[in-house]
Amino acid sequence: MNMTGLRKMVLFPILGIFLLASSCTAQNQSADSPETSKKDKAQSVDVRSSTHNNADSAFAHPAIDFTLQSTNDKKISLTDFLGNKIILMNFWATWCPYCVVEIPQLNKIETTLADQVKLLSIDILEEPEKVKGFTQKKGVKFDVLLDQQGEVARKYRVRGTPTNIVIDKKGNIVYYGYELKEANHVITSLLSQ
Helix, strand or coil: CCHHHHHHHHHHHHHHHHHHHHCEECCCCCCCCCCCCHHHHHHCCCCHHHCCCCCCCCCCEECCCCEEEECCCCEEEHHHCCCCCEEEEEEECCCCHHHHHHHHHHHHHHHHCCCCEEEEEEEECCCHHHHHHHHHHHCCCCCEEEECCCHHHHHCCCCEECEEEEECCCCEEEEEECCHHHHHHHHHHHHCC
16 A cells, blocks of 8 residues: 555544534534625624633623523523522523533533522523424423524524523623533632632
8 A cells, every 4th residue: 555545544534533523513504605695793702712711801791692492391581580690691502512511510510500690501502302202212301492593593603512601780791601510610710709
């Protein structure tokens, strides 16, 4: 076998592993695509470059209100909790392996910090029956909101799953990123203030 063939045999599996390890993709269309309405763009917040873990940072964007139906047939709005609790928004999908790995950590947040932190778990672009069955099978202990059209994900410019967003009691986004561990650090910092 020549060196070119050997390089291809080694390079392609490594490239595949790298791509798999990057991030699950939450949406088929970009938030900046022509299908995104002017209203959505006006109400969206661009926090993609703001990933940080310092709750005292000067960076903050106001959170955008929304109302979604939960898998328990309740209508839940972001404003129901603003000013009362720190909010952790977790965008995910049942087919995303990284999202599934986060479920035990999210269950722990729900059971240990529910009096101080509101977890808003938002499933993107899936049918309610599929999400209900999945959450029952996986032992999910928190409400799951259904963003069936991806409207809330577009407003928050979600590019991949899982995406975690922490909102302080003033209604400002103080963390936007993919690591739940980092989001937990920000929550801990906010709780100690």
